[in-house]
Amino acid sequence: KQEVTQIPAALSVPEGENLVLNCSFTDSAIYNLQWFRQDPGKGLTSLLLIQSSQREQTSGRLNASLDKSSGRSTLYIAASQPGDSATYLCAAQGGNKLVFGAGTILRVKS
Amino acid sequence: EPEVTQTPSHQVTQMGQEVILRCVPISNHLYFYWYRQILGQKVEFLVSFYNNEISEKSEIFDDQFSVERPDGSNFTLKIRSTKLEDSAMYFCASSVGGGLNQPQHFGDGTRLSIL
Secondary structure, eight states, X not given: OOOEEEEXXXXXXXXXXXXXXXXXXXXXXXXXXXXXXXXXXXXXXXXXXXXXXXXXXEETTEEEEEETTTTEEEEEEOSOOGGGOEEXXXXXXXXXXXXXXXXXXEEEEO | OOOOEEEOSEEEEOTTOOEEEEEEOOTTOOEEEEEEEOTTSOEEEEEEEETTEEXXXXXXXXXXXXXXXXXXXXXXXXXXXXXXXXXXXXXXXXXXXXXTTOOOEEOOOEEEEEO
């Protein structure tokens, strides 16, 4: 059974810092690894999807990497801004379903 | 940009009543999903639906739950005889295809409160 873990659970940084969020998964037989953003009381916004055959994906200030053999993914956020404050979720996809981690709550202070 | 839309945004229901949550997936998507998030807990998979039938379901998705695509645009989740523990945020998602390189796009959710 797939288990997804995210560390840290919460992170508070000053504006402008580069930061790394970590995600680990127990079953390496995945199709994709997807990163989401969730604002309080809102839905999930897809940020990046990495296929199992890929090593990384980039979108603007976001870069996600995947090491399937070790069961790890990282989300790198460059030059953080107060608007980046949200909960970041990673989800591993095997078959049709996504298995989610508990998320990292990010606060960027101005 | 096309969106997944869910109605209502908040539903309050008495325990034991039936509730139907509605979703309009993105129009060219063929795979549909329901997830739920109990307050303070992880987002959990409930069911996936393709070609008018359930393709995968979790152990949470027992006989009190059912899904339907009643027409070409709507996708519904029905909960019969609701329980207090059904209180959660329910998310609908859709994707163009299933599996490799097919991101799932989520709606804003329906907050279900069972009294």
